[in-house]
Amino acid sequence: MATEPAAVAAFAAVDLGASSGRVIRGEVRRADGDDGPVVTLAEVARFPNGAVPDADGTLRWDLTALLDAILDGLRAAGEAGPLTAIGVDTWAVDYGLLDADGALLAEPVAYRDGRTEAAVPRVHARVPAAELYRVTGMQHLPFNTVFQLEAERSGPLWGRAQTLLLMPDLVAHRLTGARVAELTNASTTALLDVGTGEWSDELLERLGIPRSLLPDVVPPGTVIGTLTPEVAGRTGLGEVPVVAVGSHDTASAVVGVPARRPDFAYVSCGTWSLVGVELDEPIRTEASRAKNFTNELGVDGTVRYLRNVMGLWLLQESQRVWQERGETHDLATLLAEAARVPAWRTVVDVDHADFLPPGDMPARLAAHARASGQPVPGTPAEVTRCILDSLAVAYRRAVRDAVELSGREVGVVHVVGGGARNALLMQQTADATGLPVVAGPEESTALGNVLVQARALGVLDGGLAELREVAARGVRLRTYEPATDEAALQGWREAEQRVLRSLPTHA
Numbered sequence: 001m002a003t004e005p006a007a008v009a010a011f012a013a014v015d016l017g018a019s020s021g022r023v024i025r026g027e028v029r030r031a032d033g034d035d036g037p038v039v040t041l042a043e044v045a046r047f048p049n050g051a052v053p054d055a056d057g058t059l060r061w062d063l064t065a066l067l068d069a070i071l072d073g074l075r076a077a078g079e080a081g082p083l084t085a086i087g088v089d090t091w092a093v094d095y096g097l098l099d100a101d102g103a104l105l106a107e108p109v110a111y112r113d114g115r116t117e118a119a120v121p122r123v124h125a126r127v128p129a130a131e132l133y134r135v136t137g138m139q140h141l142p143f144n145t146v147f148q149l150e151a152e153r154s155g156p157l158w159g160r161a162q163t164l165l166l167m168p169d170l171v172a173h174r175l176t177g178a179r180v181a182e183l184t185n186a187s188t189t190a191l192l193d194v195g196t197g198e199w200s201d202e203l204l205e206r207l208g209i210p211r212s213l214l215p216d217v218v219p220p221g222t223v224i225g226t227l228t229p230e231v232a233g234r235t236g237l238g239e240v241p242v243v244a245v246g247s248h249d250t251a252s253a254v255v256g257v258p259a260r261r262p263d264f265a266y267v268s269c270g271t272w273s274l275v276g277v278e279l280d281e282p283i284r285t286e287a288s289r290a291k292n293f294t295n296e297l298g299v300d301g302t303v304r305y306l307r308n309v310m311g312l313w314l315l316q317e318s319q320r321v322w323q324e325r326g327e328t329h330d331l332a333t334l335l336a337e338a339a340r341v342p343a344w345r346t347v348v349d350v351d352h353a354d355f356l357p358p359g360d361m362p363a364r365l366a367a368h369a370r371a372s373g374q375p376v377p378g379t380p381a382e383v384t385r386c387i388l389d390s391l392a393v394a395y396r397r398a399v400r401d402a403v404e405l406s407g408r409e410v411g412v413v414h415v416v417g418g419g420a421r422n423a424l425l426m427q428q429t430a431d432a433t434g435l436p437v438v439a440g441p442e443e444s445t446a447l448g449n450v451l452v453q454a455r456a457l458g459v460l461d462g463g464l465a466e467l468r469e470v471a472a473r474g475v476r477l478r479t480y481e482p483a484t485d486e487a488a489l490q491g492w493r494e495a496e497q498r499v500l501r502s503l504p505t506h507a
Contacts, residue, residue: 008037009084009459012077013449014070014171015249016090018271019316021066022046023073024443025080026450028459037460038474039450041443044080045073051110051358059113061167063096063104067174074235083237085223086175087245087453089252089445090167091272092188092296093145097152097161102177105157108167111143112357119150126206130289135203137194137282137295138187139308142353145189149209164213168247175242176225179215182244184251186217187297194282194295194303220246220299221456245452246299250274250306253416255299255448255464256441258472263411265399267429268444269419271313273391275398276306277408291401299452300464305406307398310350312419314387317361322380329380335424337381338388343428344495346374346386349502350394372502392428393496399433413437416444423478430480432492437480447471 007027015022023045029038047069051059077083096108109115120142124132129140138144145166152158165173166185173179186192186199191209193200199214218224226232226239246252253268268274282295282303296304315334322329348368355364362383369376369386377386395413403410413435419425420439430437441447451467454460460470483489 011453012086013446014088024446025077044076059110060107078237085453087449088168089249096170098163115151116147119147133289136190138190139294178225182247184246185248243453252448253445256444265410267415270417273309273311279303309394338384341385392432396432430482440477441475
């Protein structure tokens with residue numbers, strides 16, 4: 001019986017999402033023959049995450065509990081053997097404020113909190129939306145860091161804050177003491193000049209944000225320090241280096257896309273869905289802004305030209321509501337029952353602001369169906385079908401818009417992340433876009449995290465194409481071919497038109 005080749009090096013990927021966090025041990029191995037290195041991943045720790053209201057009703061992340069869980073996870077990662085390095089990725093836009101001694105002033109506010117509602121018009125009064133886009137290339141989202149800081153300026157912590165660290169940089173600071181802003185995540189703040197990759201001094205001045213509050217920007221692949229003695233002792237790891245990977249989880253996920261051809265679009269499919277293409281330069285035209293596309297900076301000088309789509313958050317919240325009502329609906333059963341519901345029965349604009357905050361998602365979907373004169377989804381299966389059909393329509397629009405705005409030809413859609421397991425959604429995405437869908441890997445974020453670490457430490461070399469070649473080895477991928485019959489094509493066209501007709505009313 002063949003034995004598995006020995007590991008050349010091992011890395012820990014700390015991957016924090018809005019509903020859970022994980023620590024994953026990634027081992028780079030030399031494959032037999034001339035196939036080149038492969039990466040194997042093993043989840044060594046998983047822990048819950050979620051924003052909870054404080055005494056004043058502000059939604060906050062429990063960073064203290066997350067850090068405890070991360071340290072326990074790193075200890076578990078090291079128990080399987082020495083680690084070469086550690087990398088951290090999280091969601092974007094949220095941050096923590098440190099005082100002069102480096103202490104966290106308060107648990108970070110979550111982006112779904114409503115504090116930015118009044119802040120958006122105040123920012124745009126000083127920097128009009130079109131001008132903000134020309135500098136930063138950022139899609140308008142009401143929770144972008146620029147709006148959060150405008151809300152923060154009138155709060156009690158502003159006068160005491162000395163340093164702002166985005167979430168992955170905040171975790172890395174707790175591990176190493178380093179204070180940096182990793183590029184891919186910094187680019188999501190709408191405070192970075194996307195052309196230069198540096199903070200925009202002009203924007204900061206006009207918005208009343210001290211430049212001293214923001215640490216220097218470092219590119220992905222930078223070794224920012226080693227574990228502090230305290231962390232090294234608690235985890236038993238010693239002085240392991242920490243690498244600033246593509247610390248925005250989507251940046252790492254896109255590195256992990258197993259593309260073997262350049263003409264691909266991607267969907268990073270999880271709580272959020274990020275749908276777009278990879279470019280060499282940002283697109284900051286008025287047409288791009290009107291379509292609400294964002295230019296997030298990626299690894300190796302790339303631009304993730306994409307649109308944020310609300311994602312599986314709608315289904316996750318629906319499941320939470322049903323569970324609170326004492327109804328148990330496991331995902332496999334829901335999907336099997338949803339597959340029996342007629343397609344395109346009810347479709348909605350999943351990106352409507354009504355669906356952003358936590359709450360009774362089935363009731364909100366019903367309200368939107370009623371307002372648009374469509375059948376109201378009543379059963380969990382009908383709600384699930386509504387969500388998945390609506391997501392597929394959103395992906396269809398986003399891929400087409402990315403192609404038209406960028407001029408980049410697309411011949412295949414790669415779907416990575418947890419949503420790649422959802423066979424019904426994958427087939428719908430293929431049918432809706434009219435393109436083959438390659439689903440997997442589910443752990444693309446951790447994979448991309450590990451690949452960047454391995455290259456930073458000299459274990460791997462080459463550019464993104466070479467890293468993606470490694471990513472493609474040893475992973476299970478499934479291809480979904482699009483339907484070609486006229487009835488299906490017409491069904492998707494009509495479903496999209498229903499959503500488009502709803503936009504003037506609900507946008």
